[in-house]
Amino acid sequence: xxxxxxxxxxxxxxxxxxxxxxxxxxxxxxxxxxxxxxxxxxxxxxxxxxxxxxxxxxxxxxxxxxxxxxxxxxxxxxxxxxxxxxxxxxxxxxxxxxxxxxxxxx
Amino acid sequence: xxxxxxxxxxxxxxxxxxxxxxxxxxxxxxxxxxxxxxxxxxxxxxxxxxxxxxxxxxxxxxxxxxxxxxxxxxxxxxxxxxxxxxxxxxxxxxxxxxxxxxxxxxxxxxxxxxxxxx
Numbered sequence: 001x002x003x004x005x006x007x008x009x010x011x012x013x014x015x016x017x018x019x020x021x022x023x024x025x026x027x028x029x030x031x032x033x034x035x036x037x038x039x040x041x042x043x044x045x046x047x048x049x050x051x052x053x054x055x056x057x058x059x060x061x062x063x064x065x066x067x068x069x070x071x072x073x074x075x076x077x078x079x080x081x082x083x084x085x086x087x088x089x090x091x092x093x094x095x096x097x098x099x100x101x102x103x104x105x106x
Numbered sequence: 107x108x109x110x111x112x113x114x115x116x117x118x119x120x121x122x123x124x125x126x127x128x129x130x131x132x133x134x135x136x137x138x139x140x141x142x143x144x145x146x147x148x149x150x151x152x153x154x155x156x157x158x159x160x161x162x163x164x165x166x167x168x169x170x171x172x173x174x175x176x177x178x179x180x181x182x183x184x185x186x187x188x189x190x191x192x193x194x195x196x197x198x199x200x201x202x203x204x205x206x207x208x209x210x211x212x213x214x215x216x217x218x219x220x221x222x223x224x
Contacts, residue, residue, distance in 0.1 A: 001170075033210040035153075042202060042214040043153065054212060086153055090209040094168055095155035 002091040004098035011104045018074040020101045022087030025068060030089045032070035034063060037084045037100075046085075047072060079105050108133040110203045110215035120224045123191035128203030128215060130184045136161045141206045142179070142186045146199040147217075154199075158206060159186055193222045 004024045012018035022032060032050055035043035045054050047063035050070065060075045070089075074081055082105045087098040114126035128142070135142065143158035157167035159177040167175045176189040190197060198221050205213040 031209040035211075042217055043211075044214070045210060045212050048210040048212070049208065088153075088210065093166075095158075097153040097155065100152045 002089075002094065002096050004087055004089060004096050006085075006087060006098040006101045008099070009102045009104065011106060012074075012077045014079060014105055015076055018077045018081070018103055018105075020072045020074075020085050020087075020103065022070040022072075022098045023068055024070075024089065024096075027068050027070055027089060028066045030065075030091065032063070032065045032087055032089050034070075034072045035086045035088065036081075037086065038082075043086065074103075077103075077105055081105060108205065108213050110205065110213060112201060112203050112215045112218040114218065114220070116219060117221050117223055118193055120194055120222055121192045123189055124193045124197060124220055124222070126188045126201055126203070126218065126220070128186050128188075130186075130205075135179065135184045135186065136181045139207060143204050143206055143211070144177070144188045145202045145204055145211070145214075146197075147202070148196075148199045156188065156190075156201075195222050195224060198222045 006022050034047040036046045037043040046057050046061050050065040051063045062073045064071050084100045086100045109131045111129045118124045141158045141160050144156040147153050159165045165177050179186040200217040200219050202217045203215040204211040
């Protein structure tokens with residue numbers, strides 16, 4: 001079955017750039033999206049179709065997808081960005097989620 | 107503004123049936139542009155897709171759960187439902203109903219915790 005691999009944790013200082021990766025076989029041939037989830041809350045879509053931002057998502061969130069890796073980039077990271085982030089793709093038959101990355105802003 | 111709200115028992119006995127309903131408000135479930143689905147998250151763990159359903163009633167299920175899952179839609183009530191049977195302790199999770207379009211989910215319910223007891 002198809003798998004998406006994310007680092008369990010990423011740390012970033014306030015104001016710096018955070019990058020969270022998501023790896024899967026030929027992931028660049030599929031669309032990737034990203035969700036942000038704060039404790040006790042539902043996930044929120046922050047990037048879809050590799051690099052599109054839904055309305056209401058700050059411009060500091062961006063995405064890319066090429067080869068075997070999709071990347072979520074948060075520029076000028078703020079304390080409010082601290083959360084779990086999940087990548088997701090559709091492998092043609094099944095929706096697959098990455099295991100999630102805990103972003104710590106310190 | 108679209109809202110999705112899960113409802114159903116918070117406690118289910120092992121080997122019985124988990125039944126949840128999602129009520130959609132602020133928009134029609136009968137749209138060719140969207141589909142509807144369920145995603146679950148065991149406590150402290152990641153997200154798992156359960157399946158999706160179109161307003162026509164067409165369904166697609168996660169192959170790992172296919173033998174246990176049934177989804178249905180009631181357009182007259184703007185609702186869709188999930189049945190999972192038989193359940194085990196491994197099915198204890200927060201269950202989210204979602205709206206999907208394309209390859210992603212753009213609206214999520216608040217989630218409901220279902221605990222499977224032995």
